Amino acid sequence: MRARQVHILEGSTFVVSDPAGDIDARPDEPAGLFYRDMRHLSRWQVRLNGRELEALSGDAIEYDEALFFLVSPTGSPYRNSSVVLIRRRHVGDGMQEHLQLDNHGTGPLRAEISLLFAADFADIFEIKDHLAKVGRFYHRLEQDRVVLGYERADLRRETTIEAPGAFFTESSLAYRVELQPGETWRTDIEISVATEHLRPVPKLSHQPNIPGTLDGWLAAAPRLETDWQDLHRVYRRSLVDLAALRFFPETVPNSSLPAAGLPWFMALFGRDSLLASYQALPFAPELCRTTLRALAAQQAAEFDDFRDAEPGKILHELRHGELTHFAERPHSPYYGSADSTPLFLVVLDEYERWTGDRATVRELEPAARAAMTWIEEHGDLDGDGYLEYRTRNPRTGLVNQCWKDSWNSIVHPDGTLAAGPPAVCEIQGYAYDARRRTARLAREVWRDPAWGMHLDADADALAQRFHRDFWLDDIGCYAFALDGAKAPVPTLTSNVGHLLWSGIVPDTAAERVVAHLTGDRLFSGWGIRTLASGQLAYNPVEYHNGTVWPHDTALVAAGLARYGYREQASRLAVATLEAARYFDDRLPEVFVGYDRHVTRMPVEYPTACSPQAWATGTPLLLLRVLLGLDPTPERLLSKPHLVAPIGSLALRGIPGRWGRDEVQGTP
Structure with missing residues (x-):
């Protein structure tokens, strides 16, 4: 041990x-x-x-x-x-x-x-x-x-x-x-x-990297009221860990955003910081504003094979150590992520929906247009309308550039590695959602209705094409990916839950996808396995091929709720929140995918980051799912759906474009 x-x-x-x-x-x-x-x-x-x-x-x-x-x-x-x-x-x-x-x-x-x-x-x-x-x-x-x-x-x-x-x-x-x-x-x-350039003065106790104190940070967050005491502890732990992970990006003075996670990833990561900021929007919206501005400031403007850079691409990782200083690693910054760019557009729209901060959205219009151009051109390697990835730097670049970025994550059910370059399913969902959301911003903020109409038409075409090419009727679900020969990779994975979150799944297919996600092969009792049991590729202790990632589960829960499966979403949320009690009220980056009835407790993954940004943000997104929070231009809507052991749940002082609001619910 x-x-x-x-x-x-x-x-x-x-x-x-x-x-x-x-x-x-x-x-x-x-x-x-x-x-x-x-x-x-x-x-x-x-x-x-x-x-x-x-x-x-x-x-x-x-x-x-x-x-x-x-x-x-x-x-x-x-x-x-x-x-x-x-x-x-x-x-x-x-x-x-x-x-x-x-x-x-x-x-x-x-x-x-x-x-x-x-x-x-x-x-x-x-x-x-x-x-x-x-x-x-x-x-x-x-x-x-x-x-x-x-x-x-x-x-x-x-x-x-x-x-x-x-x-x-x-x-x-x-x-x-x-x-x-x-x-x-x-x-x-x-x-x-x-x-060689910095000699910072060590800070005194509770003198954080941004103005204010920890007590002030906690006081500014919405106040949680619930009869489930475990949730009180998990909520406070999440807020404290978010405070701990904050740091100043050099390109956005006097503002903070979350680093990805301790110990390996205490740096700016495009995907991680975007998703953590998305999760935290109803609780600390300033993190999202800083993340968007910092990523826009580092957006690629030219091709650079060593750093996997292409015009319009949002960075994957930014480092400051010796190996990047001497270009022995390409992380200053490195752009080896195929999903950070569409996620940037998704989060930009969600930020405006919550905050009404159109000044920031107008400021970031050039970055948004460049990001969409990358989606339409450079991210589509063969012109088939899908986002594929292949590193430009085979020596030190990432082989896999989706969120499951380990070398062996894109596998067939028998464990055989899929030939690249792959078009992974959830990235197509992100690209669909990015088009829909950017179309709204084009119409309502940037006053370019023609571009909005074009993006909506492209989103419609992508949805139809995606269902035609990825749907596997014999298993009643979507392929994990299309391989380099455009053959479906029929492995059953958690990635299909992200498709619900993005909204690309037609209503006629949703029920069969939900049945897989809530069935015993994917649902461990604590969360959603990254890869379903019963396949030769399944390994409950393999990083992306059978473990449970809290953020992954939270996105699945949000997708279930989006399609009206509120009971299933709430039960999934509660199961994941219950797991936190076994990790000192802090959800780790990942834990082992064994069945709950077998282990009776979630099993620690040996090298999991903790705290880790999107795991820290998971309880916040799950609260949004439980309370059915949905921002509108006029007010905050809420349709709570609570399940045991939650008897009552309320959030008071939720920040947004409406000022501060509160919601509450009972089963």
Whole structure:
């Protein structure tokens, strides 16, 4: 079983340690203090008189703070320690550590408290791919501090450890302490980080990366009232995690958007940030505005094979580490996503529907037109009217560029990989929805009714063509994809639920699709499996071929509700929310796809990100599904459909174009 880790984060800075607060990272392990995609501390271990301490408890107490209670081991279960060390840690553009040593013994205490440190300055991709460093390390011992550094050509990173009163060596600092019975000793250590261009000042406790406080962020969100107490905890956890994942994009000053997830994806991701912002629209609409503007500012304007860039394309990922700095990885930014571009248009329209912020939508009209041009031209590789993908960079580009972007995700039922370039079903749904939504904006905001009429006609044609080419009457569902030869890939997957969310499914086919989604092969009892059981390709612990992803399930639930299957949607929502209780009220990125009646609890996936943006946003989207929220120009509509264990549910102070509104419902 994987050892428990404690992680705290704030924006692009995060710390992963063991339950004692210690860090001793292996080269391939994402533990340490990270800033802007590189590790600034790979070792940070406390010792008392040269010995390790035992952890009584250690955990995050807020998203950016952790508390660890340590004792000196006695070597016997019959003798208790009288020496306690308390570590309080805060992260925010660096790290602060407060140490408190208590002498609860009857005699004086003489002790040496030491901290062992190192910084390997590993790039996050070097950790994932087990790569060695090629630059030069250096260090400087100064008064009350040490500077650890790394440089390679014009790239430089530094970690400064400042500890007044400590004795420093190149790899440790130490305090000599004398305490009488009942006395306490305290000190503060500040760890700052720097790049060749940035030297941020470490932030104080609960001084977030955007104006305001955590309490202010929580107070601005709608107030939840329900008799289901588990939902109260899950809701607060989601709001706190969204606050933690926020960071400032350089292109949109004084505004925040969500990073994708800890530990691997603390960066701007097109698909992830768009979907998380969509989920959070009724709760924190400013995230959506910033995401749209930041992605528009980085929209591709030319062809670049190395970065999979094409004019009008919305980015997949933006990184700031060493490998992207030296063009050894194409993520600065990288455009290897076929769905970020249509999703940009979907979310742009949804943002206007909720907020009425037409000024932003007008500002983004050029980006929207460029995105639609990409859908109509560059995204359609062979001119058949579908979006396909094939990386322009076969050495380091992504093979699969849908949301299931692992190498083996596009498979036939027997596990055989589908030949590319594939046209994955849900991306066609996104493209359909993007046309419908952009047509509305063209008519109502950009005053271009002719373009709106053209887009609606294209959407009609796509829907008819899609049903003709993707529908498999023998199984009563849509193909997962068309392969490179335009043959259907008949694997039954969760992707068909996204088609309901986008609205491309004709009413005459919806019932059979819903039957698959709510049947035992796809529905695990906790959520929707990415790939249905009963197929040779199914593996409940394979990343995209049998696991359950909360965000995927939430989009399916929203699709069920869109087509009027409210009872099924609500039961699916409740099942997923119930899973959060087993993960400390926080839905992880993904969990194992075993049946609920077999495991009795959702099974942890070994490398799941947590918190992760669209998993964090999942409870918010599920609340929208349960309450049947639908914005109109005049007011917020609501048609609640509640199922057990929810007896009552209300949201008060929902922000939108109408100001603040409230909704409530009972079964």
